[in-house]
Structures are given as structure tokens and as C-alpha cells.
Amino acid sequence: MNLMRMLLILLLPAALAAATRIESYTIQLHASPEGRGQATAILSLSNCAPGMLVVPLGFSAPEDLKIEGSPTGVWLELGPRNGMTSLHFHFPAGMPANATLRFTFEVKQVFQALQLAPGEKSTLPKGSRIFRHAFVNTQETPIGTYRLELLFPEGFMAQAIREQLPKPKKNEVGSRVLLSKTADHQAATLQFTDLHQGDDTSMILELVPTQRSIGWLLAGLLLGGVYLIKFRDLIAKGRPAPGA
Amino acid sequence: MEKMTLSSKTREAQSPTEKWMRYLGFPGGILLFLLILFLPPGAGLSASAQSGAACFALALVWWVTEPFPTYVTSLVLMFLLLVTRTSNAKAIMDVLGMEVIWLNLLAFILSSMLVKTRLAKRMALWLVVRFGHKATWALLAFLVLQLVLAPLIPATAARCVMTLPLMIVVATIYGSTEATPNAFGKNLMLLNLACISVLSSITMTGSSANLIAVGLIQNMGGHRVYYMDWMRVGAPVAILTMVLMWILGQKLLFRMKPGEQVPQVEGGLDLVRRQYEAMGPLGFQEKKAIAIFGLVLFLWMTDIFHMRWFGVEISAPFAALLGAVIVLFPRWGILSWAEADIPWHLLIFSAGAYAGGLALDDTGAAEWGVRMLFGGMNLKGVPFGLTYTVVVSVMMYSHLLTTSKTVRTLIMIPIIISLAKALGWNPLSLALPAALCIDWVVGLPISGKPNVVLFSTNQFTVSDNFKYGMMTCTIGVLILVLSGATWFHWLGITPSFWAVAP
Numbered sequence: 150m151n152l153m154r155m156l157l158i159l160l161l162p163a164a165l166a167a168a169t170r171i172e173s174y175t176i177q178l179h180a181s182p183e184g185r186g187q188a189t190a191i192l193s194l195s196n197c198a199p200g201m202l203v204v205p206l207g208f209s210a211p212e213d214l215k216i217e218g219s220p221t222g223v224w225l226e227l228g229p230r231n232g233m234t235s236l237h238f239h240f241p242a243g244m245p246a247n248a249t250l251r252f253t254f255e256v257k258q259v260f261q262a263l264q265l266a267p268g269e270k271s272t273l274p275k276g277s278r279i280f281r282h283a284f285v286n287t288q289e290t291p292i293g294t295y296r297l298e299l300l301f302p303e304g305f306m307a308q309a310i311r312e313q314l315p316k317p318k319k320n321e322v323g324s325r326v327l328l329s330k331t332a333d334h335q336a337a338t339l340q341f342t343d344l345h346q347g348d349d350t351s352m353i354l355e356l357v358p359t360q361r362s363i364g365w366l367l368a369g370l371l372l373g374g375v376y377l378i379k380f381r382d383l384i385a386k387g388r389p390a391p392g393a
Numbered sequence: 394m395e396k397m398t399l400s401s402k403t404r405e406a407q408s409p410t411e412k413w414m415r416y417l418g419f420p421g422g423i424l425l426f427l428l429i430l431f432l433p434p435g436a437g438l439s440a441s442a443q444s445g446a447a448c449f450a451l452a453l454v455w456w457v458t459e460p461f462p463t464y465v466t467s468l469v470l471m472f473l474l475l476v477t478r479t480s481n482a483k484a485i486m487d488v489l490g491m492e493v494i495w496l497n498l499l500a501f502i503l504s505s506m507l508v509k510t511r512l513a514k515r516m517a518l519w520l521v522v523r524f525g526h527k528a529t530w531a532l533l534a535f536l537v538l539q540l541v542l543a544p545l546i547p548a549t550a551a552r553c554v555m556t557l558p559l560m561i562v563v564a565t566i567y568g569s570t571e572a573t574p575n576a577f578g579k580n581l582m583l584l585n586l587a588c589i590s591v592l593s594s595i596t597m598t599g600s601s602a603n604l605i606a607v608g609l610i611q612n613m614g615g616h617r618v619y620y621m622d623w624m625r626v627g628a629p630v631a632i633l634t635m636v637l638m639w640i641l642g643q644k645l646l647f648r649m650k651p652g653e654q655v656p657q658v659e660g661g662l663d664l665v666r667r668q669y670e671a672m673g674p675l676g677f678q679e680k681k682a683i684a685i686f687g688l689v690l691f692l693w694m695t696d697i698f699h700m701r702w703f704g705v706e707i708s709a710p711f712a713a714l715l716g717a718v719i720v721l722f723p724r725w726g727i728l729s730w731a732e733a734d735i736p737w738h739l740l741i742f743s744a745g746a747y748a749g750g751l752a753l754d755d756t757g758a759a760e761w762g763v764r765m766l767f768g769g770m771n772l773k774g775v776p777f778g779l780t781y782t783v784v785v786s787v788m789m790y791s792h793l794l795t796t797s798k799t800v801r802t803l804i805m806i807p808i809i810i811s812l813a814k815a816l817g818w819n820p821l822s823l824a825l826p827a828a829l830c831i832d833w834v835v836g837l838p839i840s841g842k843p844n845v846v847l848f849s850t851n852q853f854t855v856s857d858n859f860k861y862g863m864m865t866c867t868i869g870v871l872i873l874v875l876s877g878a879t880w881f882h883w884l885g886i887t888p889s890f891w892a893v894a895p
């Protein structure tokens with residue numbers, strides 16, 4: 150027993166030194182107006198060693214998972230689905246120390262289904278979509294930077310960022326979630342650096358159609374016009390002084 | 394002079410320009426609202442941030458042009474924030490329970506006490522007899538008063554509240570009332586407004602936002618800023634600016650007519666002196682008012698010891714609340730509730746203004762605006778002096794985008810530290826001068842708590858405040874730039890203004 154412990158203690162630093170490091174983990178999720186999502190993920194690894202690397206996915210039921218780019222001999226399977234789906238990468242002997250893995254998958258339902266019980270009042274206007282995403286690093290391999298970019302369906306914009314966790318640390322500049330715009334789409338990016346085992350990050354977004362109600366324009370112009378007519382006396386020459 | 398009523402009536406438009414502004418302000422505000430609301434969604438700006446900016450722009454135009462009383466505009470703003478889904482009902486309604494609203498309410502109870510006991514009148518008469526041979530010296534007396542109070546009482550609203558009755562009575566002596574404000578009243582109120590905020594930047598303990606900035610400079614920039622480090626750069630800039638504003642306010646912005654430069658009471662200064670002498674020795678009620686006010690003042694000044702003494706911190710509104718309880722206490726107190734002169738229209742104005750300001754902060758519109766200001770400039774390879782001027786200017790004027798010093802500090806200082814590092818400058822060289830601008834929240838009546846309180850006196854308009862505030866900030870920037878090139882450089886804080894980072 151003591152010999153086993155001694156061996157473990159001696160082997161642990163070597164194992165840690167050989168442990169694969171995830172430099173960055175980027176997922177780009179392109180949501181369609183129907184609510185389906187096509188994701189492309191890129192893992193940048195260093196210090197790779199033959200064997201298995203387990204990486205949490207952050208999506209519970211991915212479909213059509215495929216490796217699109219990797220060193221020869223790498224294969225991928227989905228791990229057990231106990232709430233958190235994991236990706237199990239198998240690295241062959243002769244795996245290069247630095248590698249980039251690119252894989253894709255589909256998400257059946259990107260947005261949260263809004264189902265109201267009979268008689269329940271809706272708290273969101275018609276056409277709104279809610280996107281929730283939470284990522285927990287369940288594995289001991291630390292992740293340098295985790296980034297999830299959601300490309301909104303065409304014709305949608307972010308109404309508000311309802312949640313962005315954890316709050317930025319003192320040495321971080323800017324928000325946890327950043328909104329941006331590409332050529333055709335608006336996007337929101339959740340970013341968190343230096344995730345150790347147990348660290349988590351999440352965002353909740355409310356999306357709305359880009360089109361503003363024309364009612365604002367009509368009401369505004371009508372009010373402004375009526376005021377200009379009814380309050381002409383404000384600028385009338387020879388207007389009696391107040392109280393006169 | 395015996396009464397301190399703050400009317401809710403809208404000030405009548407005086408000049409043809411003001412009349413036109415009022416006439417066109419209403420549709421102008423609506424047009425600006427629609428323009429911002431219907432702009433194509435911008436990169437990095439959410440729909441709620443865009444609608445928040447639209448609502449705030451509308452309110453700002455209406456507050457400046459005054460087609461309605463300012464508190465009606467605030468009510469409209471609160472409604473718009475809800476229907477555009479910028480803020481939810483709870484967030485909007487909760488504003489009426491904010492610390493600043495409570496402090497306003499309680500401050501006016503204490504002010505009513507000073508007026509009813511005639512203590513405010515006695516102090517004002519003394520001030521005028523002692524310094525008021527000319528209006529300019531009366532104004533200087535207030536500058537000195539605020540300079541003395543600034544290091545003693547960090548809470549700007551508390552400083553404002555304790556000097557407000559004095560300001561109102563002195564303004565009245567010089568013929569400036571809320572119904573007929575004159576140039577002296579504008580100079581007096583706006584000089585105090587600027588002094589209260591700007592002089593907080595003398596010390597790093599002048600406001601909690603200063604301390605946050607010091608923490609950020611230490612954690613992110615790796616430089617520890619000591620009390621004296623701050624003071625030797627902050628004090629000269631703040632004091633020199635306020636002395637210049639004392640002169641420029643009277644000479645350039647609001648020139649006083651000859652009649653306004655002396656006390657406008659029948660009989661002139663002699664009568665003021667006779668009135669002061671006729672008041673006789675301090676009465677019992679006045680002594681009681683001094684004791685109550687002294688207790689509140691003591692609690693305001695000793696807030697850092699409260700935890701040790703009482704096991705709890707009695708914040709500025711709660712110290713005023715204790716004072717109000719004693720003032721309103723049956724038999725032993727000084728006032729009945731009916732005698733307390735509480736300007737509810739001001740509280741509504743403040744609530745709307747803060748709801749709008751908070752919406753800009755919460756939706757990220759303010760942060761977006763600041764990022765756009767910096768993001769649009771390429772400062773790589775330019776001389777340090779130019780970068781310094783840009784940073785200080787953006788920091789100084791950015792107070793117009795947000796009502797919270799803390800939020801502005803938390804957004805701006807980390808960006809400035811990162812910018813300095815990216816450009817190859819010592820973070821302290823940009824972050825410390827920028828931090829000195831944190832307290833200069835003088836541009837609008839909603840920019841700071843003292844501004845809200847002083848605006849309620851009706852002695853100045855939003856555009857008066859804007860003019861005075863912008864001049865104060867511009868002089869501040871000029872002095873900071875001049876100091877950056879000389880004084881700060883000699884102290885080793887800034888490199889040469891012509892230096893270009895490698």
C-alpha cells in the first residue's frame with residue numbers, strides 16, 4: 150500500500166507535467182429563425198499527450214457531432230449524459246504537442262421554449278426569444294479562455310442581457326458578455342478566462358425582432374404636430390405678460 | 394427672508410429665444426427620441442440601451458427647453474422607460490426610495506427648522522455684514538466655506554444640505570428669489586454646486602469613487618497611490634479652477650448689474666446690520682436648532698468611527714433622519730409636520746432623473762458611449778501629451794452620460810489603465826489625472842446629488858447649469874493639461890508631453 154502511495158506521489162508531477170492544456174475553447178453557434186443551431190467549435194491545445202481528453206460541452210443534446218479538422222488518428226465520442234454532456238477525444242501515439250481541433254454539431258432547440266400555463270400572463274412580448282447558456286468546467290484540465298459566440302437569427306437583435314456571470318474580476322476590462330455586429334447578424338459573445346475545475350460562466354439573452362413598431366413614429370409625429378398648432382401662442386408677438 | 398418656499402411653477406420664458414426654445418423643444422425632443430429609437434441597431438448596443446438613450450435624450454431636451462415643468466418631464470420619462478421596455482416597473486418605482494431622495498426630504502425638514510428658528514437668517518445676515526459689502530466677497534465667502542467643509546464631510550449631499558438655507562437667505566438679501574432669480578443668485582448657486590463637487594477631488598477620501606479608483610490603480614496598474622500623492626496633484630487643480638470660476642462666473646457668464654452687487658434690501662447694508670443687531674442674542678429655539686444640527690453634523694463628520702462606536706454605520710440620510718425625528722418630536726421639537734416645507738415636485742423630478750440615469754447605466758448605454766469615444770481614436774504612436782489630453786477630456790465630460798460616479802469610475806479607470814499599458818505608458822500617468830476628474834459632476838442638474846438639491850431653488854435653469862458646468866470642466870481640463878506638462882512631470886507622474894512610446 151505504501152509502495153503504491155510512493156509510486157503515485159512520484160508519478161503525479163510527471164502526470165501533471167504531461168497533462169494536455171486547453172489554451173482556448175471557442176464555440177460559434179449560428180441560430181436559425183426556426184430555433185435550430187449550427188455550432189462550430191475550435192479547441193486550441195498545447196502539451197498534448199496520447200490518451201483521452203475529456204472536455205465539457207455546455208449543450209445537453211448535441212446532434213450530428215463531427216470532427217472537421219484534427220491531427221491524424223484523433224477520434225471523438227460523446228461522454229455520459231448525466232446532465233452535462235462531455236466530449237471524449239482520443240489522441241493516438243505520436244500526437245503533436247500543439248494541436249487545433251475543429252468540430253461541429255447541431256443544437257435542436259437553441260432558444261428556451263416559452264410555454265404558458267392556462268391563465269398565466271406572458272411577461273415577454275410576442276416574438277421574443279430567450280437564450281440561456283451555462284458552461285461548467287467539470288474536468289481537471291484548466292481552460293485558458295472559453296468563448297461562446299451566438300449569432301442571432303436574421304431580423305433579431307438583443308433586447309437585453311438578462312444575466313452575465315460571473316461578474317468581471319478586478320483585472321478584467323469590460324463586460325462578461327459583449328454585443329457585436331457582423332455583416333448580416335448581430336451577435337453576443339460570452340467570454341471567461343482561466344477556468345479551473347468547478348468554475349462556471351453563463352448568460353441569458355432576450356432577443357426581439359429588429360423592426361420597431363411604427364406606432365411610435367405615428368404617435369410622436371402626431372403629438373409634435375398638434376403641439377405646434379395648439380401652442381402657437383407661445384411665440385405670438387405681443388403676448389400679454391403672465392398675470393397681466 | 395422668513396420663508397423658504399420652493400415653488401413648483403414653471404419659470405416664465407424671458408427672452409424671445411427662450412420662447413422659441415420652449416415652443417420647439419417639445420417637438421424637438423420627440424424628433425430626437427424617434428431618431429435614436431429608429432436608428433439601425435448598432436454594434437454592441439442592445440435594444441433596451443438604444444431605447445433608454447432615446448428616452449433620456451427626449452427628457453434632456455425637455456429639461457433644457459422647459460415646455461413643461463421639469464417634474465412633468467420626469468414623469469413622462471418614467472412612463473417612457475416602462476413602455477419602451479428599457480426598465481421594469483419595479484426598477485423605476487424603486488428610485489423614489491433611493492438614498493438621495495430620502496436625503497432631500499429630510500434635508501428640507503432640517504432646513505425648515507433653520508428657517509423657522511431664524512438661525513439661517515442670523516447666519517446669513519452675519520455673513521453679509523461681515524463679507525457682503527460687495528456681492529463678489531459674499532461669493533468668495535461661500536467658496537472658502539465649501540473649501541473648509543470638503544475635507545471634513547465627504548458626503549457632497551450633506552455639505553449641500555447644510556449650506557442650502559444660508560444660500561437661499563443670502564440670495565434673497567441680494568434680490569434673487571425663486572420667482573425673480575438674478576445673476577447673483579445664479580452665480581451663488583452654481584458656484585456652490587461646482588465647489589461642492591469639484592473640491593471633493595482635493596483628497597482621495599473626498600468620495601468613495603476616488604477610493605475605488607485608487608484601488609483599481611493599485612490592482613490593475615500596479616501603483617500604490619498614497620493620500621499625499623493624491624492631494625498634491627488634486628488640490629491645486631481643484632482650488633485654482635474654483636477661484637477662476639468665481640471670477641469668470643461674475644465677469645463672463647452671469648454678469649451682475651450694479652444693483653445686484655449690493656444687498657437689495659431697503660436701507661442697504663446699514664439696514665442689514667441693524668436687522669442683525671435687532672435679532673439680539675441667540676434665542677432658546679435657535680440654540681436648540683444648533684444642538685440638533687450639530688448632532689447631525691457630528692454624525693456626518695464621524696461616519697468612519699460609527700462601526701467602532703455603535704457597531705453600525707449611520708449613513709448621511711439616517712443621521713438626517715435622526716435630526717428630523719428630534720425636530721418633529723411633540724413638545725420638545727421645533728416644527729410640526731405642516732411647517733416642514735418639503736418640495737415634492739423636486740422629489741418627483743429627482744426620481745425621474747435618476748430612473749433615466751440608472752437605465753443608461755443598467756442597459757449598458759453609458760458604457761457603450763464611453764467605449765465608442767475611446768474606440769474611435771487611434772492613439773498608437775502619438776505624443777503622450779495628445780493621449781493625455783484625450784483621456785482627461787473624455788473622463789471629464791463623460792459625466793454627462795451617467796449619473797453615478799461609481800459606475801463611471803468602474804467603467805473608465807480600467808479602460809484607461811488598459812489603454813496606457815497597450816500604448817506603452819505608465820498606467821499612473823493617465824489613470825491618476827483621470828481619477829482627479831471623477832468628482833467633477835457639474836454639467837447638468839441630474840449629474841450629482843447636490844445639483845438636484847440646488848436646482849430645486851429655481852435660481853438657475855438647466856441651460857445655466859450646463860453653461861457653468863461646461864466652463865468649469867473646460868477650465869479643469871486646461872489646468873490638468875498644463876499640470877500634466879509641468880507640475881505632474883516634475884513630480885515624476887507623467888513623461889514628457891512630446892514623448893512617443895516605443
